[in-house]
Amino acid sequence: MKILRRYMFNRLGNFNYLIGCEQTQQAIALDPLDGQQMLDLAEQQGWQIKLIINTHEHHDHIEGNPVVAAATGAEIWAHKNALGKIPNQARGLVAGDIVELGSIRLKVLYTPGHTPVHLCLLAEADEHNPVPVLFSGDTLFNACAGNCFNGGDVDTMYDTFVSQLNPLPDETLLHPGHDYMKNNLAFALSREPGNSDALSWQAKVKNVEHDDMPVMTLGQERTYNPFLRLHSDAIRSTLKQEFPHLGEGDRDVFKALRALRDKW
Ligand SMILES: [Zn+2]
Numbered sequence: 001m002k003i004l005r006r007y008m009f010n011r012l013g014n015f016n017y018l019i020g021c022e023q024t025q026q027a028i029a030l031d032p033l034d035g036q037q038m039l040d041l042a043e044q045q046g047w048q049i050k051l052i053i054n055t056h057e058h059h060d061h062i063e064g065n066p067v068v069a070a071a072t073g074a075e076i077w078a079h080k081n082a083l084g085k086i087p088n089q090a091r092g093l094v095a096g097d098i099v100e101l102g103s104i105r106l107k108v109l110y111t112p113g114h115t116p117v118h119l120c121l122l123a124e125a126d127e128h129n130p131v132p133v134l135f136s137g138d139t140l141f142n143a144c145a146g147n148c149f150n151g152g153d154v155d156t157m158y159d160t161f162v163s164q165l166n167p168l169p170d171e172t173l174l175h176p177g178h179d180y181m182k183n184n185l186a187f188a189l190s191r192e193p194g195n196s197d198a199l200s201w202q203a204k205v206k207n208v209e210h211d212d213m214p215v216m217t218l219g220q221e222r223t224y225n226p227f228l229r230l231h232s233d234a235i236r237s238t239l240k241q242e243f244p245h246l247g248e249g250d251r252d253v254f255k256a257l258r259a260l261r262d263k264w
Helices: 036-046 065-072 152-166 181-193 196-205 219-226 233-242 249-261
Strands: 002-007 017-022 025-029 048-053 074-081 088-091 098-101 104-110 119-123 134-136 171-175
Touching: 002 036, 017 036, 017 104, 017 171, 025 098, 025 104, 036 048, 036 065, 048 065, 048 098, 065 074, 088 196, 152 249, 181 196, 181 233, 181 249, 196 219, 233 249
Parallel strands: 025 048, 048 074, 074 088, 134 171
Antiparallel strands: 002 017, 017 025, 098 104, 104 119, 119 134
């Protein structure tokens, strides 16, 4: 499995992904925004796009579908709850489904919260793929969680983190749907000012262009992403300044962080 990531220079800062099988030269276009760019990229690689997958229904994750579908005949797959929301969706995926194309094997995780139809794709480690890879759409970003104010629900997002993301191993590589890493690290540091990992990554990525941003592991994210650090004393004590009646539960901390990030 070979992953090509391209930053879209749009206002929302999306990443587009082409996931290819080097044995069969077949590829999956994930969340295409600039369909023509995905077609050009596939041609450069000698790949045929066989499938389009959308993590969710927001326009910046589906806009390139028609161009890619028209040129390749690729079907559009997304979560079953997206049927009727994504034009020309051919298949409704559910949790546990395995998307197979050549040597590519992607397990569907149902991850509602950002929207009720959101899915993530997990490539588990196997003979073709040395480390697990998570395509997280708008559920998990570098140093942040996705927002919940455009059709989403923060309690559901918290449940998704607990049930779907927290169990994944530290070595899992993270491929999010947008690049907000610099801004998110600044937010993380506003919550946890002494976090040396956040400080060190902030310095490392300061002058890095979007297309060259590092691919982080979940283990690294767990050192600085506040939404994965709900037990941090520093985060809890900083939050109590804004939320004097903050509850002790992880859910309370998660929701308070998301509420603050909404206004960041
Ligand atoms: Zn979205």
